[in-house]
Amino acid sequence: MIEIRDLKKSFDEVEVLKGISTVFETGKTNLIIGQSGSGKTVLLKCLSGLIRPTSGEVLFDGQDTTQYSFEERQALRGEIGTVFQGSALFDSMTVLENVRFPLEMFSKHPMREMNKRSEEVLDRVNLTKESFHKYPSEISGGMQKRVAIARAIVNRPKYLFADEPNSGLDPKTAMVIDQLLHELTVEYNTTTIINTHDMNSVMEIGENIIFLKDGYKEWDGDKNEILTADNEAVIDFVYSSKLFTKLREVMLKEKNASKS
Amino acid sequence: MLKILGFIGVYFIFLGKVFKKPQGMKVFWRLVMREIYDLGMSSVGLVAFISLFMGAVTAIQMAQNFQGADIPVPDSYISYATKVVLILEFSPTIISLILAGKVGSYIASSIGTMRVTEQIDALDVMGINSPSFLVQPKIIATVFFNPILIMISIGMGLVGGYLIGEATQMWSSSDFMIGLQMPMADRHYYYTFIKTVCFAFVIASVPAYFGYHVKGGSLEVGRSSTAAVVWTSVILIILNLVLTQTILS
Numbered sequence: 001m002i003e004i005r006d007l008k009k010s011f012d013e014v015e016v017l018k019g020i021s022t023v024f025e026t027g028k029t030n031l032i033i034g035q036s037g038s039g040k041t042v043l044l045k046c047l048s049g050l051i052r053p054t055s056g057e058v059l060f061d062g063q064d065t066t067q068y069s070f071e072e073r074q075a076l077r078g079e080i081g082t083v084f085q086g087s088a089l090f091d092s093m094t095v096l097e098n099v100r101f102p103l104e105m106f107s108k109h110p111m112r113e114m115n116k117r118s119e120e121v122l123d124r125v126n127l128t129k130e131s132f133h134k135y136p137s138e139i140s141g142g143m144q145k146r147v148a149i150a151r152a153i154v155n156r157p158k159y160l161f162a163d164e165p166n167s168g169l170d171p172k173t174a175m176v177i178d179q180l181l182h183e184l185t186v187e188y189n190t191t192t193i194i195n196t197h198d199m200n201s202v203m204e205i206g207e208n209i210i211f212l213k214d215g216y217k218e219w220d221g222d223k224n225e226i227l228t229a230d231n232e233a234v235i236d237f238v239y240s241s242k243l244f245t246k247l248r249e250v251m252l253k254e255k256n257a258s259k260s
Numbered sequence: 261m262l263k264i265l266g267f268i269g270v271y272f273i274f275l276g277k278v279f280k281k282p283q284g285m286k287v288f289w290r291l292v293m294r295e296i297y298d299l300g301m302s303s304v305g306l307v308a309f310i311s312l313f314m315g316a317v318t319a320i321q322m323a324q325n326f327q328g329a330d331i332p333v334p335d336s337y338i339s340y341a342t343k344v345v346l347i348l349e350f351s352p353t354i355i356s357l358i359l360a361g362k363v364g365s366y367i368a369s370s371i372g373t374m375r376v377t378e379q380i381d382a383l384d385v386m387g388i389n390s391p392s393f394l395v396q397p398k399i400i401a402t403v404f405f406n407p408i409l410i411m412i413s414i415g416m417g418l419v420g421g422y423l424i425g426e427a428t429q430m431w432s433s434s435d436f437m438i439g440l441q442m443p444m445a446d447r448h449y450y451y452t453f454i455k456t457v458c459f460a461f462v463i464a465s466v467p468a469y470f471g472y473h474v475k476g477g478s479l480e481v482g483r484s485s486t487a488a489v490v491w492t493s494v495i496l497i498i499l500n501l502v503l504t505q506t507i508l509s
Contacts, residue, residue: 048385049385050381050384050385073387074387074389075387076387077384077385077386077387078386078387080385082382082385082386084378084381084382085378086377086378088377088378088379088381088382089379090379090382091373091377091379092294101287102386104284104286104287105283105284105287105386105388106283106284106386106387
C-alpha cells in the first residue's frame with residue numbers, strides 16, 4: 001500500500017501539487033486521472049522518487065520515503081516497476097536484452113536463468129519468439145508497450161507504475177494493455193498506479209480512481225461511481241464526449257429507478 | 261560570468277556522480293568494450309586519412325622553408341621538424357579537436373536522445389546511477405583509446421611525409437630516415453601523452469554533461485550537441501595553452 005499525506009511540489013514559483021493526500025491500495029489498479037497539466041505525471045514522479053517533493057509524506061507500506069538516503073532510495077527503486085509513456089526502451093538493446101537488463105544489473109543468476117525468466121515474462125505479455133531479437137525501432141508501438149511492461153515486471157516488483165501506458169495506441173490495443181496491467185496487478189499482487197486521461201481505461205480497470213485538477217485532489221471513487229458523480233470538474237472531464245453524456249443519462253435513470 | 265561559474269560547478273558535481281562505483285560490473289565492462297569500438301575504433305580510418313595528408317603537407321612546408329632559407333639546412337631536418345610538429349602539436353591537438361567534433365557530437369546527441377525519450381529516467385527509476393552507468397564507460401574508453409589514435413596519427417603523418425618525398429623527389433628517403441632518428445627530449449613525449457589523456461577526458465566528459473542535461477525535444481538535442489562541440493573545442497584550446505606553459509616552459 002502507498003499512502004501520500006499533504007504532498008506538495010513546486011518548480012520555482014509555480015506550485016504544481018498543492019497538498020494531495022490519498023491511499024493507493026495493494027492488488028488494485030489505482031488510476032490517477034485529470035486533464036493535461038493537472039499534475040498527474042509530477043505526482044507519479046514524486047512517488048517513484050524521480051522528483052523530490054517540496055513537502056509532505058510518501059509512505060510505502062508505512063515507511064516515509066521522502067527522508068530516505070540515496071542508497072535507501074535506490075533499494076526501494078529495485079521494488080518498483082515503471083512503464084513510461086513513450087515506453088523508454090533502450091534503443092541499443094534487443095527486446096530480450098531490454099527485458100533481461102534489470103536482472104543483469106541486480107541479480108547474480110546465470111545467463112541461462114535470466115534468459116528463461118525474460119522469455120517467461122515476454123510470453124506472459126503475449127509477445128512471440130520472433131520479436132525477441134528485434135530492436136525497439138523494428139516493432140510496433142503496442143509491442144513496445146508490452147516489452148516495457150515485461151521489463152517492469154521481470155524483477156517481480158511490489159509496486160507497478162505506468163504513465164499513460166496506452167497513449168498513442170489504437171482503442172483495441174489500448175484495451176489489451178489495460179487488461180494486461182490489471183491481470184498482472186492481481187497475479188503479482190502489486191500496488192499498481194496508472195496515470196491516464198483515457199475514459200475507456202477508467203471504465204475498464206478503474207478500481208480506485210483519484211481525479212486531479214490544478215494540483216488538488218478534486219474527487220476519488222471507483223469506475224461505478226464516476227459516471228454518476230456530482231462533482232462539476234469530474235462531470236466536465238468525463239462528459240467531454242457525447243457518448244458518455246448519453247451514458248450518464250442512462251446511468252442516472254437507472255440510479256433513480258433503483259432508489260424509487 | 262556567473263553562468264560560466266555555474267556551469268563549472270554543475271559540471272564537477274556531475275563528475276562526482278560519474279565516478280561513483282559502477283553497478284553490474286559485467287554489463288559495465290561490456291559497455292566499455294562497446295564504447296571502445298564506437299568512440300575509438302570507428303575513428304581510426306578518419307584519423308589515419310587526415311594524418312596521412314597533413315603529414316605530407318607539413319613535410320612539404322618544412323622543405324619549402326628549409327630549402328629556401330638563407331643559411332643551408334640539411335634535408336634530414338625536414339623529417340625531424342615534421343616529426344616534432346606531429347608529435348608536439350598536430351596529432352595531440354588538431355586530431356583531438358577533430359575528435360571533439362566527431363565523438364563529442366555523438367556522445368552529446370546519444371545521451372541527449374536518451375534523456376528526451378525517458379531512457380535515463382528508466383535507468384534512474386530502476387535504481388541505477390545513470391551518470392556513472394552512461395558516462396564512465398565513455399570516459400574510460402576514450403582515455404584508453406585516444407593515445408592509440410594519436411600514435412596512429414603520428415605514424416600515418418610520418419608515412420605521409422615519406423611518401424610525398426618519394427613522389428616529388430624533393431628530398432631523399434635516406435635523409436628522411438636520418439631525420440626521423442634524431443632524438444627528441446623525453447619530456448616532449450610525456451607532454452604529448454599527458455595532453456592526449458587530458459584532452460580525451462574533456463572530449464568524453466564535456467559532451468556527456470551537455471547531453472545529460474538536455475531539456476526539451478529533438479531541437480534541444482541538436483542545440484546541445486552543437487554547444488557541446490563548441491565548448492569542448494574552447495576548453496581544449498585553453499587547456500592546450502595551460503598544459504604547454506606548465507610542462508614545457
